[in-house]
Amino acid sequence: MDFELTTEQKLLKNTVRDFAEKEIAPVIEELDREEMFSTDLTAKMGELGLMGITISPDYGGMGMDYLSYCIAVEELSRIDASQAATVAAHNSLGISPIENCGNTIQKQKYLPDLCTGKKLWGFGLTEPNAGSDAGGTQTTAKQDKGQWVINGSKIFITNASTEITWGSTIQAISGTNSDGRKEYSCILVENDTPGFEAKQMKNKMVWRSSNTSELYFDDVRVPEENLLGNRGEGFHQMLNTLDCGRLSIAAMGLGGAQGAFEKALKYAQERSQFGKPIVKFQVNAFKFADMATEIEAARALLYRACWLKDSGKPFSKESAMAKLYCSETMGRIVNQAVQIFGGYGLMEEYGIARFYRDQKLLDIGEGTSEIQRLVISRMIGC
Amino acid sequence: MNIAVCIKQVPDTETKVRVSGDKKWIEEGEINFILNPYDELAVEEGLKIAEAHSGEVTVLSLGPDRITSAIRSALAMGANKAIHIKTDKNPLDPMATAEALAQVLREGNYDLILLGKQAIDDDHQQIGPILSEKLGIPAANVVTKLEVSADKITAERQIEGGFEKIECALPAIVTTQRGLNEPRYASLKGIMAAKKIQIEEKIVTVPDDKIEILEINYPPEKPPGKIVGEGADAVPELIRLLKEEAKVIS
Numbered sequence: 001m002d003f004e005l006t007t008e009q010k011l012l013k014n015t016v017r018d019f020a021e022k023e024i025a026p027v028i029e030e031l032d033r034e035e036m037f038s039t040d041l042t043a044k045m046g047e048l049g050l051m052g053i054t055i056s057p058d059y060g061g062m063g064m065d066y067l068s069y070c071i072a073v074e075e076l077s078r079i080d081a082s083q084a085a086t087v088a089a090h091n092s093l094g095i096s097p098i099e100n101c102g103n104t105i106q107k108q109k110y111l112p113d114l115c116t117g118k119k120l121w122g123f124g125l126t127e128p129n130a131g132s133d134a135g136g137t138q139t140t141a142k143q144d145k146g147q148w149v150i151n152g153s154k155i156f157i158t159n160a161s162t163e164i165t166w167g168s169t170i171q172a173i174s175g176t177n178s179d180g181r182k183e184y185s186c187i188l189v190e191n192d193t194p195g196f197e198a199k200q201m202k203n204k205m206v207w208r209s210s211n212t213s214e215l216y217f218d219d220v221r222v223p224e225e226n227l228l229g230n231r232g233e234g235f236h237q238m239l240n241t242l243d244c245g246r247l248s249i250a251a252m253g254l255g256g257a258q259g260a261f262e263k264a265l266k267y268a269q270e271r272s273q274f275g276k277p278i279v280k281f282q283v284n285a286f287k288f289a290d291m292a293t294e295i296e297a298a299r300a301l302l303y304r305a306c307w308l309k310d311s312g313k314p315f316s317k318e319s320a321m322a323k324l325y326c327s328e329t330m331g332r333i334v335n336q337a338v339q340i341f342g343g344y345g346l347m348e349e350y351g352i353a354r355f356y357r358d359q360k361l362l363d364i365g366e367g368t369s370e371i372q373r374l375v376i377s378r379m380i381g382c
Numbered sequence: 383m384n385i386a387v388c389i390k391q392v393p394d395t396e397t398k399v400r401v402s403g404d405k406k407w408i409e410e411g412e413i414n415f416i417l418n419p420y421d422e423l424a425v426e427e428g429l430k431i432a433e434a435h436s437g438e439v440t441v442l443s444l445g446p447d448r449i450t451s452a453i454r455s456a457l458a459m460g461a462n463k464a465i466h467i468k469t470d471k472n473p474l475d476p477m478a479t480a481e482a483l484a485q486v487l488r489e490g491n492y493d494l495i496l497l498g499k500q501a502i503d504d505d506h507q508q509i510g511p512i513l514s515e516k517l518g519i520p521a522a523n524v525v526t527k528l529e530v531s532a533d534k535i536t537a538e539r540q541i542e543g544g545f546e547k548i549e550c551a552l553p554a555i556v557t558t559q560r561g562l563n564e565p566r567y568a569s570l571k572g573i574m575a576a577k578k579i580q581i582e583e584k585i586v587t588v589p590d591d592k593i594e595i596l597e598i599n600y601p602p603e604k605p606p607g608k609i610v611g612e613g614a615d616a617v618p619e620l621i622r623l624l625k626e627e628a629k630v631i632s
């Protein structure tokens with residue numbers, strides 16, 4: 001067993017940490033308050049190489065492994081969940097289905113500009129009536145004169161309506177199987193297609209400087225060759241995408257937990273009551289001991305899940321476990337972190353309230369905690 | 383232009399340093415090591431000069447195996463070549479380090495040798511000047527602005543209360559100070575490209591240290607602050623204490 005990161009992973013960790021502290025930390029309070037997506041930060045993250053981390057260099061990616069990718073997301077989340085969300089959604093949901101399922105023409109057309117971060121790509125699965133139950137999709141795609149005609153709507157789609165969004169991968173019902181069950185396919189839809197509308201969703205509690213959108217399709221016509229992979233593979237493509245996506249959500253939980261822990265520890269060392277730093281009260285010291293222990297456990301679980309994926313072994317169960325555990329670990333830690341800050345913890349100015357808010361998404365997005373438990377329980381024979 | 387940058391791996395500035403049991407050094411076990419921040423300035427300056435004068439940047443570092451990550455981070459920033467001068471012991475005497483570096487620098491025929499003005503771990507600030515003496519070439523220390531032409535450099539240096547502008551012929555040594563530039567981040571692309579560069583390994587005789595560390599100690603704990611009073615009434619007493627007790631104003 002070798003727990004040592006490679007030289008490249010260590011360099012990546014240092015460089016992303018440095019970048020997040022110097023470029024993101026100074027502006028995040030304002031972006032969060034004003035609920036602003038930053039094309040400037042996205043461009044800088046693209047320049048650093050964060051927008052195509054695991055994609056092959058043949059298509060302009062960095063060709064790194066999944067553990068490296070998760071370390072990058074972890075380091076971004078240690079400072080800010082929103083920028084981490086932009087990166088994680090783009091990498092896991094936006095471009096990896098195109099790399100994994102797309103044909104050469106699609107990859108050559110889309111990946112280079114997506115990997116530099118010049119453009120963004122979304123992944124539209126969730127609908128108003130199809131959340132946890134992704135099989136409840138109502139959006140349809142019908143073939144007509146060499147085109148797909150799409151009708152329906154999507155909700156909560158990350159990165160789908162920014163100034164630099166190019167398009168999204170849309171899961172739709174494309175027909176009925178011979179056994180009478182619905183057939184799902186994924187189709188690439190560019191934002192400037194007539195009949196398509198992407199609308200930013202406002203007033204979020206979480207990820208305020210990440211872009212979240214509603215998508216509307218009114219007889220949207222795209223060429224037949226925009227089909228991703230084969231017809232009828234949509235459901236599997238989506239499940240595979242989510243297995244990988246969960247690793248990056250877990251990384252957000254881990255990084256967020258680490259960030260909140262560090263903030264709280266620093267505060268507890270500086271804040272004195274009853275004549276001594278509050279960290280010296282055993283009740284608080286033990287909280288920190290527990291937090292540090294849970295963070296280590298979360299990291300070990302996630303890194304091993306990444307190792308399974310990078311070694312080509314089955315990892316679905318472990319990725320669901322990592323997503324569940326890292327998200328809930330961050331939940332416990334932000335709760336204690338705000339407690340350590342006392343009244344100041346409730347004031348946005350101190351930065352810890354943002355961690356507290358942002359954490360809640362992790363229990364819900366890319367499969368709620370209940371759905372993770374469902375996935376895990378099925379895999380262990382319940 | 384053939385540029386050499388001497389770099390050192392140091393503990394991360396955020397590390398909570400623990401003195402080792404024998405009090406002669408620090409516990410290295412859990413430390414996250416980084417490239418010395420002043421050396422990052424030197425690497426950045428080297429890269430900028432190389433880009434402007436179609437040159438090549440070679441980084442050199444002396445130390446045990448663990449320093450390869452610092453070398454790799456300079457390569458990831460964009461340096462072209464690297465030489466790892468291998469040694470098992472960690473020389474603590476700048477005189478010994480400079481002698482080892484000088485042996486390798488002499489072979490390289492460099493036009494310009496850049497170094498951080500100091501390493502943030504032992505803070506000696508001696509390597510640049512000692513190298514200057516050993517190689518018999520001029521050195522500009524603590525430089526905040528640098529112009530390089532084909533055969534000379536013009537450097538601005540920080541001095542007490544102002545700046546000094548100096549000029550010297552190449553080859554020369556420059557030690558770098560904050561303000562000189564804003565070091566670039568090692569990009570992911572750079573990190574992957576650096577992986578393919580073979581680090582040249584050299585073994586040289588490192589002279590024995592002429593200084594010995596007797597003891598390393600923590601700074602004394604800060605005494606607790608004192609609240610003199612509140613509002614305008616407290617000001618005269620505060621001034622008296624600042625004058626007579628703390629002696630920070632006169």
Ligand SMILES: Cc1cc2nc3c(=O)[nH]c(=O)nc-3n(C[C@H](O)[C@H](O)[C@H](O)COP(=O)(O)OP(=O)(O)OC[C@H]3O[C@@H](n4cnc5c(N)ncnc54)[C@H](O)[C@@H]3O)c2cc1C
Binds near residue numbers: 132133155364
């Ligand atoms: C900021 C943000 C970004 C997002 N980005 C994307 C994106 O890029 N692409 C995308 O496709 N989607 C995205 N989503 C959608 C997200 O994946 C869904 O919100 C999530 O899957 C839950 O679906 P729902 O909101 O409809 O909740 P519901 O499915 O309605 O769930 C409501 C509650 O019921 C519980 N529940 C449901 N079914 C069961 C069951 N079988 N057993 C027990 N409990 C159950 C859930 O756990 C939950 O507590 C995003 C969401 C947000 C908030």
